[in-house]
Amino acid sequence: xxxxxxxxxxxxVAFTAQLPQLLAQCQQLAINRIIVPAISPKNFDNVLTLAxxxxxxxxxxxxxxxxxxxxxxxxxxxxxxxxxxxxxKSKNNIIAIGEIGLxxxxxxxxxxxxxxxxxxxxxxxxxxxxxxxxxxxxxxxxIVHHRxxxxxxxxxxxxxxxxxxxxxHGFSGSYQQAMxxxxxxxxxxxxxxxxxxxxxxxxxxxxxLPLSSLVLExxxxxxxxxxxxxxxxxxxxxxxxxxxxxANSPINIIKIFNVLAAIREEDSxxxxxxxxxNIEQIxxxxxxxxxxxxx
Ligand SMILES: [Zn+2]
Numbered sequence: 001x002x003x004x005x006x007x008x009x010x011x012x013v014a015f016t017a018q019l020p021q022l023l024a025q026c027q028q029l030a031i032n033r034i035i036v037p038a039i040s041p042k043n044f045d046n047v048l049t050l051a052x053x054x055x056x057x058x059x060x061x062x063x064x065x066x067x068x069x070x071x072x073x074x075x076x077x078x079x080x081x082x083x084x085x086x087x088x089k090s091k092n093n094i095i096a097i098g099e100i101g102l103x104x105x106x107x108x109x110x111x112x113x114x115x116x117x118x119x120x121x122x123x124x125x126x127x128x129x130x131x132x133x134x135x136x137x138x139x140x141x142x143i144v145h146h147r148x149x150x151x152x153x154x155x156x157x158x159x160x161x162x163x164x165x166x167x168x169h170g171f172s173g174s175y176q177q178a179m180x181x182x183x184x185x186x187x188x189x190x191x192x193x194x195x196x197x198x199x200x201x202x203x204x205x206x207x208x209l210p211l212s213s214l215v216l217e218x219x220x221x222x223x224x225x226x227x228x229x230x231x232x233x234x235x236x237x238x239x240x241x242x243x244x245x246x247a248n249s250p251i252n253i254i255k256i257f258n259v260l261a262a263i264r265e266e267d268s269x270x271x272x273x274x275x276x277x278n279i280e281q282i283x284x285x286x287x288x289x290x291x292x293x294x295x
Contacts, residue, residue, distance in 0.1 A: 001272035003257065004033040004279045005250040007099075007143065007169050007189055007217035010061065011036060011046040014221040014246040025251050027058045033279070034250055037064040037099040037143050037169075040071035041079055044086060051093065062283070064096040064143055066131055069103040069124045073113055080130045087134055095283045096166060097135040098143025102128055102152050125152070132160045141166035141282050144186075150177050157184050164282060170219055175205040182213045187278050189217040192248065194259050195226040207263050211274045215282075216253050216260070221246035225255055 005026075015022060026034070038047045044065055051063035065087050067075065087094065102124050110120035135142045141164040146153055150173055157165075165185030171178065172193045181188065193199050194206060206214070224247040257275075261268045 003031045006215045039068040064098040066098040066100045100131040101145030102149040104148025172202045192223045220248035
């Protein structure tokens with residue numbers, strides 16, 4: 001069995017010191033591909049450089065470029081124009097636009113940032129719309145962040161009908177919401193949410209969804225797994241806070257996979273194979289990628 005972490009912020013400083021060891025661990029666990037979304041203009045270069053350094057190494061690292069709704073403060077159309085130019089220049093290297101999206105909690109807290117709720121939505125929607133447009137023009141998939149925003153995201157995705165769709169990252173929600181995205185060609189990023197037994201609605205949805213619509217992700221170093229599934233050593237390193245261990249790491253893909261396999265009816269091999277071919281389908285099947293890999 002082979003695995004891909006479809007969403008990991010591997011350029012985060014939390015990983016810098018231990019990156020070689022971490023990648024060696026990934027290799028041992030057959031986590032052979034890590035997809036790294038960008039979050040703001042501040043990390044574009046880091047993400048591109050990280051991926052370049054690891055191109056065709058045992059672990060392939062694939063970069064994405066995009067601006068996350070959490071990091072829009074102070075950003076204007078100038079930044080979107082710069083992003084457009086950088087994407088055009090990096091077209092043969094990046095595999096998606098991301099992470100982009102809409103976040104209802106950010107909008108609700110807008111006053112803390114000196115904005116109204118309405119202005120925050122407008123700002124977020126402008127950036128989301130603009131970046132979907134880049135994806136359409138460049139024929140790239142998107143990696144979509146959602147939080148309290150399914151109803152606002154859906155009309156955008158319906159309008160753009162992206163050919164390569166993309167991933168609804170860190171999916172949590174109902175079966176109906178999931179099927180809405182799947183009908184538009186999207187895959188759902190399955191991460192630490194399913195390790196929390198309280199996430200009943202999401203777990204029940206993932207149990208019933210077509211296997212062809214799921215991919216694995218950690219979102220590391222964010223989104224720690226539930227303590228319910230960690231072993232004693234892992235728990236003591238978190239509770240004691242003795243080490244500088246990041247709260248989450250790409251090696252947790254295996255734990256998430258095991259939880260998914262326990263939820264699903266299919267056998268583990270079949271699940272792992274299908275998850276990998278889902279990744280192939282979104283990111284590596286088009287002529288664009290084949291030609292870029294050769295060049
Ligand atoms: Zn993320």
